[in-house]
């Protein structure tokens with residue numbers, strides 16, 4: 052970790068916060084002692100009521116904090132003339148030199164005396180008119196005023212620490228001691244340790260005994276404090292159980308989290324859940340949605356299951372659970388021992404909140420465990436927009452989270468779906484899948500109002516523009532910054548460029564080893580790294596309060612993505628800066644990439660024929676589809692095939708049932724007994740011998756085929772060969788990851804099914820493109836805001852983007868936005884003709900040709916091969932559909948010409 056910090060970084064982290072009246076820090080946590088432990092203890096010393104004078108000063112009780120005005124944007128990003136899409140865009144550097152002429156910047160520094168910012172006159176709350184907001188100043192590195200000391204309340208530990216995360220040893224630091232149960236009471240502990248040293252010396256002086264007594268007094272005091280804390284939490288829980296009043300809930304909140312009041316929407320959500328009503332909760336990023344399931348989890352009798360799309364997100368959420376709530380995690384990427392340990396704790400009733408991936412949740416064994424012995428009070432669907440194919444982040448596995456399944460299989464009593472970014476259409480889809488009545492929607496503004504949003508038009512000099520931005524006020528003073536890019540290579544390139552220019556930056560993307568990613572995130576959170584240059588892989592669920600700026604190096608794929616990413620900034624409520632570099636080339640590149648998941652009816656038909664082709668139409672037979680070869684054969688990405696299969700399982704007709712993914716090809720080597728001897732006493736080995744072919748003395752077979760032939764599950768076959776391996780009888784190797792499924796019903800005709808599926812997938816593809824167009828048009832509109840009224844250019848850009856975002860989330864996102872692609876091109880057809888003639892050996896579809904013309908690879912036409920063609924990416928600016936139509940015509944002509952030549 053040390054290698055990540057450099058002199059620049061340590062300077063950044065050492066600088067005290069600028070704000071003389073900082074918002075209360077995340078309150079200290081109580082000692083990590085579970086309710087279960089507490090209930091066995093009878094001697095509770097009642098806690099002292101937290102002394103109000105010990106609380107951190109709240110915003111309302113203090114003079115208004117200094118805050119910059121909108122007009123303090125450091126530069127005028129662009130003149131208010133319409134954007135012209137050409138490569139010769141105005142450079143940011145030139146724009147900045149124009150900006151330096153505006154004098155207001157100098158006068159209105161963000162740390163300047165008590166200026167209170169009036170909020171922009173835009174409705175930011177759906178249900179409420181805009182209120183004047185007192186903005187907190189941004190987090191800056193040049194702060195010189197130290198914060199007033201904040202005395203922690205008595206029973207809470209300092210910081211949230213590692214909480215449950217460490218106890219479950221999820222960080223993999225095996226061999227390290229678990230932190231002390233009373234780790235939180237750090238002061239007492241350290242003085243205890245110190246005294247331990249003194250004790251040795253004093254012992255010699257004959258004073259050891261009295262010190263020993265003193266130490267045990269301290270230990271007792273710590274234990275009493277912990278017990279007292281638990282006792283008061285238990286009392287507060289009992290009070291809420293008796294009456295879930297605002298007062299009782301607020302008491303519990305204060306006790307466990309140290310917060311004085313609930314934020315907008317929290318109390319409403321908690322009460323709905325406690326009342327057993329399934330609820331859809333839409334609150335902005337950083338609004339505190341997690342609290343809406345954590346508080347009920349303390350009250351409700353059964354387990355709270357939290358379904359999350361990403362393991363990193365789950366780990367983060369587990370880490371942030373208050374220590375009083377015992378949590379656990381189950382995901383498919385876990386080691387078996389970890390999963391076993393979590394399951395044990397679940398069965399013993401130790402775990403109250405279980406984070407689980409959707410795949411794991413729907414695992415047959417998992418479901419049966421719940422059915423048999425565990426009761427689920429609440430199922431939380433986090434990032435619930437993933438349920439809908441109309442969201443920016445659709446996950447096929449989330450499609451399985453249907454209310455019918457959650458209620459019938461898990462016997463869940465209530466569902467809480469949460470998101471910060473969902474359009475009306477997405478919300479409808481989510482609520483319908485989860486059977487949440489429209490009356491149970493709690494929706495607040497989907498955008499916080501502490502962002503200063505800006506956009507500039509950029510071009511070939513984007514890196515330079517970024518550097519200029521980061522070296523100008525206020526960015527140069529901001530302590531923590533995230534720069535979002537679209538491509539992995541950009542993160543390395545830009546972070547290096549920034550480092551070369553003395554900015555402490557690190558690149559982050561999903562291609563990095565997990566331990567490096569964890570290290571970078573930790574270094575960023577502890578301010579050892581100032582700037583993280585990341586792809587979308589960074590930040591989901593990241594709750595670092597003092598991120599002062601988010602910069603988009605490239606246009607995001609949708610307004611949802613933009614809102615999620617800027618949502619990492621200003622989570623402490625302070626004013627934060629979000630700048631977006633818009634460039635036409637990236638927009639076109641992303642638009643092309645939006646077509647990479649598209650499919651044709653022809654390919655879907657071929658795929659379905661394969662899925663439903665079994666020698667004998669045998670029901671309950673386990674079929675498999677080897678991912679790599681199928682992907683090549685049908686020219687479809689793995690996710691697309693998974694989406695189709697999931698639809699076949701969960702659509703109006705259930706054609707099949709998905710089984711866990713598996714490496715299906717097994718190569719077996721017999722070592723001790725001969726294969727025939729073993730098969731005589733083992734039915735699975737007998738079936739293996741029947742279904743294998745022998746290659747160089749090794750038996751090669753398909754696991755699902757063997758399992759089907761003797762009517763057992765694939766897991767039984769795997770378990771058996773594993774047992775034989777333990778006995779030294781065999782060794783084996785597995786390969787070919789595959790989708791496995793059992794057919795329940797054969798479609799009457801493949802044609803109409805493939806046409807129906809293609810229509811659905813094409814709508815999803817168009818939805819993706821439309822989202823990018825809407826994002827792009829919002830950015831361009833902000834660049835083009837006129838600068839005639841008294842509002843500053845920065846304020847106008849903020850207003851422009853805010854209103855676009857809110858309109859989008861509240862309105863009809865199906866409306867068409869004019870595309871910036873060209874609809875025709877004189878040489879297109881002639882070029883396609885030449886392309887076909889020079890690649891006679893390949894079998895193209897119109898889509899494959901359009902992808903090549905757009906410079907987008909696919910499984911059957913990979914970049915590595917096709918980027919060498921002269922036409923690669925040549926028609927990126929021409930609408931994809933226009934190219935497909937031209938390609939179709941030319942393909943027909945090509946076939947006709949060849950047929951004519953042949954006759």
Ligand SMILES: Nc1ncnc2c1ncn2[C@@H]1O[C@H](COP(=O)(O)OP(=O)(O)OP(=O)(O)O)[C@@H](O)[C@H]1O
Nearest residue numbers: 310312313314336337338339340341342471592594
């Ligand atoms: N009532 C409250 N008062 C003060 N702080 C709060 C309150 N509720 C939550 N918080 C704090 O707000 C921060 C953000 O909470 P949380 O991570 O739950 O947000 P979120 O809505 O899930 O955001 P995202 O959608 O971006 O993940 C946390 O640090 C949390 O402790």
